Amino acid sequence: MSFDDVADRVRGWFSRENLVKNRLVFEAIAAGVWFLLGLAGVAGFGGVLGILSHLLLTATLVLYRIQPFMALAVGAVGTLGMMASGVFWYGGTTVFIFLPLLAVFFGTSAYGRPVTRWLGLAGTPIATLGIATTAFVNVQALYGFVLFWFALALFVLAWVAGMLVQVNRSRRAAETGESRATVQLGAVKQEVTLEQERNRVARDVHDIVAHSLAVVIAQADGARYSAKNVPAPVVEALENIAATSRAALTDVRVLLGELRHNQEAGPQPGMNDLDGLVRGFRESGLEIEWHSYGTAAELSDAPGLAVYRIVQEALTNALRHGDRGKPVDLVFDWGSASVAVIVTNGLPTGATVPSNTAGHGIPGMRERATLAGGELEASDGTNGRFRVRATIPFSRETVGA
Numbered sequence: 001m002s003f004d005d006v007a008d009r010v011r012g013w014f015s016r017e018n019l020v021k022n023r024l025v026f027e028a029i030a031a032g033v034w035f036l037l038g039l040a041g042v043a044g045f046g047g048v049l050g051i052l053s054h055l056l057l058t059a060t061l062v063l064y065r066i067q068p069f070m071a072l073a074v075g076a077v078g079t080l081g082m083m084a085s086g087v088f089w090y091g092g093t094t095v096f097i098f099l100p101l102l103a104v105f106f107g108t109s110a111y112g113r114p115v116t117r118w119l120g121l122a123g124t125p126i127a128t129l130g131i132a133t134t135a136f137v138n139v140q141a142l143y144g145f146v147l148f149w150f151a152l153a154l155f156v157l158a159w160v161a162g163m164l165v166q167v168n169r170s171r172r173a174a175e176t177g178e179s180r181a182t183v184q185l186g187a188v189k190q191e192v193t194l195e196q197e198r199n200r201v202a203r204d205v206h207d208i209v210a211h212s213l214a215v216v217i218a219q220a221d222g223a224r225y226s227a228k229n230v231p232a233p234v235v236e237a238l239e240n241i242a243a244t245s246r247a248a249l250t251d252v253r254v255l256l257g258e259l260r261h262n263q264e265a266g267p268q269p270g271m272n273d274l275d276g277l278v279r280g281f282r283e284s285g286l287e288i289e290w291h292s293y294g295t296a297a298e299l300s301d302a303p304g305l306a307v308y309r310i311v312q313e314a315l316t317n318a319l320r321h322g323d324r325g326k327p328v329d330l331v332f333d334w335g336s337a338s339v340a341v342i343v344t345n346g347l348p349t350g351a352t353v354p355s356n357t358a359g360h361g362i363p364g365m366r367e368r369a370t371l372a373g374g375e376l377e378a379s380d381g382t383n384g385r386f387r388v389r390a391t392i393p394f395s396r397e398t399v400g401a
Helices: 003-013 016-021 023-068 068-084 094-098 100-111 115-133 141-226 232-259 269-281 301-323 363-369
Strands: 290-294 328-334 339-344 377-378 388-393
Touching: 003 269, 016 068, 023 068, 023 094, 023 100, 068 094, 068 100, 068 115, 094 363, 100 115, 100 141, 115 141, 141 232, 269 290, 301 328, 301 339, 301 363, 301 388, 363 388
Parallel strands: 290 328
Antiparallel strands: 328 339, 339 388, 377 388
16 A cells, blocks of 8 residues: 555545544544543542543543533533542642533533523633632632633633534524525425416416307207208217217316316216215214205216315315304205205304405315306305305216216
8 A cells, every 4th residue: 555545545534524424433532532641640649539530521522512511510520520639739730631621611602502501601710710729729829810811711712612603503504494495485486387377278278168169069059959951960960069069078177177276186076975075074073964956967077076176165164164053054956957056054153254255265166166167156145154056067968978
C-alpha cells in the first residue's frame, strides 16, 4: 500500500461525512483519551474520589449531545466530587480537568430543551465560582479573580456557541419545512388546475355532444311517431337511430362523470346498492322511512350512479346536520320517463335552512343530476324541514339493452 493510499484512507476517516456518521464513536474515543491523560494526576492528588469524579466529568463528553440534561447533572456531581477530593490543594494547574464542562454547557444550549438550556446558562457562574474558589483557596486573591472571569468567559462562550448551533438548526428546519410546504402547495395548485380543466372540458363536451345527441333523439322519435305511410325499414332505421343515440348519450354522461370525478375508479355503485347504503345509515343511528311510488324501472349506469350518489350525499347531510330525533323520508316517485328522488329531514331546534350553497354537498348533488340529464332542488320543505328533490330521466325502452 502506497503513501497516497494511506493518506486517502486517513482523509476518508476524518472527512465530514464520516465524522457525522460515526460521531458517537469519535466522541467515545476522545473521552477515553481525555480520561487517560488526567488519570495519573487525579489519582495522585484526589484518590478514589478524584478518579470517580474524573470518570463522571469524562462521561459528559459522550452524553452532552445525546442526553444534555443528564450530562448537566453528571457534570455537576463530578464537579462537586472533584472539589471535595482535595485535588486543588496541591496547586491550581489541575483546573484543566474541568474542560469537559465546556461540552456540557455547549450541549445544554445546542441540543437541550428550553428548561435544560436555561439551567445550563444559570450553571455557568455557579460552576465557575466553585472551581475558582476551590482551586485558589490558599493562593493570592488576584489569581482567583482572573481565573473566575476567564473560566466564566469560556463557559458562557461555549453556551453561546451552542445557541448559535441551535438557532442555525432551527433555521434550516424552517427552510426545509417551507420548501416542503411550497412543493405541496404547488402539487395542490396543479391538482386544482387539472380539476378545473377537467370540469371545463366536461362542460364543453356536455353542452356540445350531449345537446346534439338529445336533438338527434328528439328528431328521430318525432319522425318515427309522425310517420304514417313510411315503409317499415325506414321506421326501423329511425328506431335504431334513437336507440343508438340514447345509448351514446348514456355513455357520454358516464364518461363525463368519470372526467369530473376522476377519484372514482373501479366499479361504480347503482340502484342495486341502495339497500346496503340505507342499512349503513340506519346502523349509524339515522331513522329512515323509505317509500316508493309508481312502477320502478331498472336504471342504466349513468342515472343509477347519479341516484346513488345523490341519496348518499343527502343522507350524509341529514346525519351530520339534521335532527337525529326525527325520521328521514326517502321517497322514490317513478314516472314513465323519470324518477323523482326526494330526501326530507328535520332540522334541529333554532337551525335555519342554509342559504349558502358554496360548499361541496349541494353543488355536487346538483352536478350529478345535471350530468344525468336531470335537475335538483334543495330548499325548505314542509314544516321547516330540509328537502332535496332530484329528477333523473331514464328510458324504459333502452334499459337492459
